[in-house]
Amino acid sequence: MENYNQTLTDFILLGLFPLSRIGTFLFILIVLIFLMALLGNLSMILLILLDIQLHTPMYFLLSQLSIMDLTYISTTVPKMTSNFLFGSKSISFIGCGIQSFFFLTLAGAEGLLLAAMAYDRYVAICFPLHYSIRISRRVCVLMIMGSWLLGSINSCAHTAYILHVPYCQSRAINHFFCDVTAMLTLACMDTWVYEYTVFVSTTLFLLLPFTCIAFSYGRVLLAVYRMQSAKGKKKAYSTCSTHLTVVTIYSAPFAYTYLRPKFLRTPTEDKALAVFYTILTPMLNPIIYSLRNQEVMGALRRVIQKIRSVKM
Helix, strand or coil: CCCCCCCCCCEEECCCCCCCHHHHHHHHHHHHHHHHHHHHHHHHHHHHHHCHHHCCHHHHHHHHHHHHHHHHHHHHHHHHHHHHHHCCCEECHHHHHHHHHHHHHHHHHHHHHHHHHHHHHHHHHHCHHHHHHHCCHHHHHHHHHHHHHHHHHHHHHHHHHHHCCCECCCCEECCCCCCHHHHHCCECCCCHHHHHHHHHHHHHHHHHHHHHHHHHHHHHHHHHHCCCCHHHHHHHHHHHHHHHHHHHHHHHHHHHHHCCCHHHCCHHHHHHHHHHHHHHHHHHHHHHHHHCCHHHHHHHHHHHHHHHHHHC
């Protein structure tokens, strides 16, 4: 038995990696992914900020997605890295609450923001003449503020509940961050009502936005099919496939984790799935949106040319 030397108010994060060579290899891989996510999202934010041709509603929303992803991955990986390197698996009661709050806020806000991005493309392709009216800067700000506000309200409710649950003697959370469903297994009370609220929240902040995204892109693809311009069709198809790829990578493992009944879940599977929506997605988003977007690549070339001209 390991001696974690915890206080009465500490939790223990059992982590993601076993203490072995394979565990060390996986740890190094996660750290590299984390660094790539930081570099990719920071690059997207700076590129959109510096290039005036990207000062449009679509890229304003995309910059917010990068900010969310940057904060999202920073909520879990640094603590996991610290615990692995220094061998201290404990996290304070308050620290666990803070981590849970930011994770849930960002999870809910990102689902809503992805829906807002889909609506932006829907209006741009299906109602191009009305785009400047329907998707103004004010509308973008309201969509972004709404995503953050609703995500934080939902997070406050869940975090407040999980911090007031009476816990049994063991406080070892079988996860690499303070996941509310993993914490429920330690509770000394029946939590079926709360588990139902988790199902409802996942439906409202993930499943419903995903359904709206799928519906809007169904309408978009129908409109694209009727287009006369081959170039316009190609660009629209590329935009749709890019966004759907991002949404699916993020939503599918998240939904599978939180919409399953408790008796069908296992800690090992939950942790493996969590890697997709907490670590891999924040890394993949900037890669997918940049490599598959000619406007972003063009902006990158222009910024590089400006930097070179200044140096010369």
